[in-house]
Amino acid sequence: MEYKDTLLMPKTEFPMRGNLPNREPEIQTMWDELDIYSKVQERTKDRPLYVLHDGPPYANGDIHIGHALNKILKDFIVRFKSMNGFCAPYVPGWDTHGLPIETALTKNKKVNRKEMSVAEFRKLCEEYAWEQLEGQREQFKRLGVRGDWDNPYVTLKPEYEAQQIKVFGEMAKKGYIYKGLKPVYWSPSSESALAEAEIEYKDKRSPSIYVGFKVVDGKGVLDEQTNIVIWTTTPWTIPANLGISVHPDFDYSVVEVNEDKYVVASDLLDSVKKEIGWENVNIVKKLKGFELENLKVKHPLYDRESLIMTGDHVTTEAGTGCVHTAPGHGEDDFIIGNKYGLGVLCPVDEKGYMTAEAPGFEGLFYDEANKPITEKLQEVGALLHLSFITHSYPHDWRTKKPTIFRATAQWFASIKDFRDQLLKEVEATQWVPAWGETRLYNMVRDRGDWCISRQRAWGVPIPVFYGENGDPIITDETIEHVSKLFREHGSNIWFEKEAKDLLPEGFAHSSSPNGLFTKETDIMDVWFDSGSSHQSVLEEREDLVRPADLYLEGSDQYRGWFNSSLSTSVAVTGKAPYKGVLSHGFVLDGEGRKMSKSVGNVVIPAKVMKQLGGDILRLWVASVDYQSDVRISDNILKQVAEVYRKIRNTYRFLLGNLADFNPEEHTVSYDKLREVDQYMLIKLNKLIGKVKNSYDSYDFMAIYHDVHNYCTIDLSSFYLDFAKDVLYIEAADNLERRSIQTVLFEALHALTKLMAPILPHTADEVWTHIPNVDRESVQLTDMPEEQQFANSAEMMAKWNSFMNLRDDVLKALEIARNEKVIGKSLTAHVTLYVNEEANQLLTSIDESLTQLFIVSGFNIGGSLEDAPSNAIKFDDVAIVVSKADGETCERCWTVTRTVGAVTEHPTLCERCATVVANHYA
Structure with missing residues (x-):
């Protein structure tokens, strides 16, 4: 007899090697054949609804590792909720309008916009957007993200645009929408206004100049020919200067240098002296800022006067305390200029070139005008000092080129009119991390009105008509009609038809006695598009509800989607669109550096999945403290893969030792288990409770560590290690063996379900190998319940x-x-x-x-x-x-004096000889 044949060794077809890059696509094919998303929704349809609303990624290019982090985190939550008492639909979305697609067509695809109409160009944009969306959809699905992929929401869909028009109309009806001439962020490279959310800051080298403006009307306070000294890093705005601002409460010093007199803030005098190189400085007198109000100085370049004004926006952080004021090129400048009735001068066109309103510099690009303007100031004796500084400067986040402030007629959403309600809703929202509340609260508290118009072609048109006298027309009737047109035909109809064909039949308005109308040609800010999703998706779809339970995006969305969604939702409904907001950090390389193609440290999700598999990438997401910036590298992924291997081996061991276990026949009741088995069952249930609590608090890293420790310490290093002596050696129906198998069966079920949201491919693979399971997928089961035992x-x-x-x-x-x-x-x-x-x-x-x-x-x-x-x-x-x-037993390898005690089996110990004699003779 071969004694090794009498051992009850593990038996399972569950492979030791995951081979995930090849096996996962097969599992996903099975999910598609099952229509797993629909089956999950059908199974849970009568449960309370839990809605995680997807923030739409932009449909352009392959997904990056940040996309993967975001989508996987969402999938953890949705999968857990659907297995833990909720109906949790997940509707993925895409943001599809805006400059990147226009740029991709004109630069990458070499489309010549001038050879076609706006409507024709927009159709090409739409086709391109759908192409990009299809590619990203397949990549997201490859991550194992479960959702309604066949019916996503897309911002270019007619039904989405129709609801967005209603959001605009409702805000206009409440008086929150207006058109006005104001300085806004302007991108010469995009030829369009930008919102704050479209600005990023990068270092820029700029000239730093000190300029003297000679007093021409000192009103007895200052001698004429005294110079008010200003400082600026934008010499190109000097032609637009209409005034100088001082703080009413600051002390100002009149100083004499080489027989010339200058005025600067007293607190900045030392730094100005050092910067300009003044020596032998005598303070002639001191006065308060308010004493300078309404004095006049001569513009250094032109034959006109500039006014001295007082404003609280003036600081002593840098400069001279006398602020060069050009109402056409700055928000504070515009406000104070409006207060003093200066008007607005903006001698720069939409491409960034100086206009005829800047005599002597017409036709120069604004940045190139810095040098000749500075030279002219030097020539007339107004330039006191020139140097260069590198400072943080606003850039267009799409083109990566510098922006300017430029006063133009734009459409705005008036935030100030409902700011208090916005702040109340921020306080009423649950924020994870908690600092998110403070961050968004401060942003809302400090933000100005929202510029929502863009001078582009690819986007949702601003649904405004104009009468013969130029007055804008926005009525319930026009909004409803345009919304219906967009729902039926899409927004391209706005560019295909004349204004009269877009108005309700027989429409009349007092501003157009002859019935002649024109239409707005600007489109809406893309943040207005995505920010309307609470209406266009949560209200539009029957399977969703507003407000959503959770918004989950990167921390950059405090100024983006979190903010724009809050603004439109509170404006329309008075309430936030979300009950909770969860944010995550950015993904850096293994050394904590930002990823860059030029550095060569970019980690591509598709490559990781091809080499290691989607479940490894998902397990990495679970392993990091995602609420801060996280790191990824080949070495980090190798460490995660090793943890995966240990978890997989645990599953394999459990499966192998349950091959002959039928839970209906062989389960041992708790009270008949040995104490060590009871202890392990208690520990398992404590793990169940901890893991479920961690899912509820979005602490996936805790799950990663708790499950890993349970598999390697509680099971592998203890229970499974000594259990082999029973599982392999004893007879099949031995009570101790069935007791251990009872615990192993409970552990296998619990671990498979607990890890299903994080490792869905592996969990379903395990599920198909568990004996006596009649479910098609572990996704169609519920999370295990934590059992309580009297003697715990x-x-x-x-x-x-x-x-x-x-x-x-x-x-x-x-x-x-x-x-x-x-x-x-x-x-x-x-x-x-x-x-x-x-x-x-x-x-x-x-x-x-x-x-x-x-x-x-x-x-x-x-x-x-x-x-x-x-x-x-x-x-x-x-x-x-x-x-x-003693001697070593040939069968169980125990060293004992009982080897040979049974003469029929001289190489076996007494225990093994008995088992063999009773069951294998």
Whole structure:
């Protein structure tokens, strides 16, 4: 007889190697054939609704690692909620309008816009957007993200645009929409206005000049020919200067330098002297800023006067305390200029070139005008100092080129009119991390009115008509009619038809007695597009609801989607569009650097999935503290892959040792389990509770560590290690063996379900190998419930104490192994010298201690005081490790004197001989 054939070794077809790059697509094909999303929704349709509303990525290019982080985090939450008592639909979305697609067509696709109408160009934009969307959709699906991929929301869809028009109309009806001439961020490279959310700051080298404006009307306060000194880093705005602002409460010094007089803020005098190089400076007198109000100075370049004004926006952080004011090129300048009735001068066109309103510099690009303007100031004796500085400067986040402030007629949403309600809704929202509340609160508190118009072609038109007298027309009737047109035909009809064909039949208005109308040609800011999704998606679709339970995006969306969504929703409904907001950081390389193609440190999701698999990428997401910036590299992914291997091996061991286990026939009731099995079942249920709480609090890193520790420490290093002696050696129906299998079955089910949101491919692969499972997918089951046991506290205390004692035994065995006293632990005999408490603990354990310690012999030698000098001493125990006495059993490898006790099986121990005789004879 081959004794090895009598061992009940693990049996499973679940492979040790994941081979995820090849196996995952097969599993996804199975999901598609099952229509798993629909099945999950059908199964959970009568449950409370939980809506995570997807912030739409932009449909251009392949997805990057930040996209992967975002979508995977969302999938964790949605999958968990659908397995934990909720109906959790997930409708993915895409943002499809805006400059990047226009640029892709004109630069990359070499489309000549001048050869076609706006409507024709827009159709090409739409086709391109759909192409990009299709590519991204497949990449998101490859990540294992489950959702309504066949019916996503897309900002270019007619039904979306129709609802967006209603949002605009409702805001206009409440008086929140207006058209006005104001300085706004302007991108010469895009030839369009920008919102604050479209601005990013990068370093720029700029000229730094100090200029003297001579007083021409000092009103008895200042001598004429005294110079008011200003400082600016934008010499090109000097032609637009209409005034100088001072702070009414600051002290100002009139100083004499080389027989010339200058005025600067007293607190800045030292820094100005140092910068300009003044020597022998005499302070003639001091005065308050308000004393300078309404004095006049001569413009250094033109034959006109500039007015001295007072304003609280003036600071002493830099410069001279006398602020060059050009109402056409700055928000503060515009406000104070409006207060003093200066008017607006903006001598720069939409492409950034100086106009005829800047005599002498017409036709120069604004940045190129800096030098000739500075030279002219030098020529007329007004330039006091020129140097260059590198400073943080606003750039167009799409073109990456500098922006300017430029006064133009734009459409605005008036934030100030409902700011207080916005702030209340920020306070009413649950923020994770908590600092998100402060961040958005401060943004809303400090933000100006929102410029919502763009001078581009690819976007949703601003639905405004103009009468013969130029007055804008926005009525309930026109909004409703345009909305219906867009729902039926899409927004391109706005550019295909004349104004009269877009108005309701028979429409009349007092501003057009002859019935002649024109239409607005600007489009809406893309943030208005995506910010309207609470109406265009949550209200539009029957399977969703407003407000959503959660918005989850990167931390850059505090100024973006979180902000624009809040603004439009509060304006229209009075409430925030979300109950909670969760944000994540950015993905950096392994050294904490920003990813860059030029540096060569970009991690591409598709490449990771091709090499390692989607579940490895998902497990990486679970392993990081995503609420801060996170790191990824080949080495980091290798570490994650090693953790995956341990989890997978745990699944394989559990499956292999349950091949002959039928839960309906073989499950042992809790009260009949051995104590060690009860202890492991209690630990499993505590893990269930912890993991579910971690999912609810979005703490996926805790799940990663808790499950990993449970698999490697609680199971692999303890329970599964000693359980082999029972699972392999004893007869199939041995009560101890069935008890262990009962625990293993519960652990397998629980671990598969608990990890299903994070490792969906692996979880479903495991599920298909579990005996006696009649479900098509683990996704169609619920999370395990945490069971409570009457003796939990007592059992945990007892066995935690034993585990501490066992750790000391394992350390002693390791020391003895290193000293060549023993080989493997089964060749050892362990003698313990313990205190009374430990003695009571050990004698109260009914299980085989030799089995639990994985040794061949064990005894208690006496108290701590009795320990011999060669004992290995710890705080509460002294241990002597020696070689076990006897021979090695051929079947179980235990060293025992009972080998040969049964003559029919001379190489077996008495236990193995009995099992073989009773079951294999």
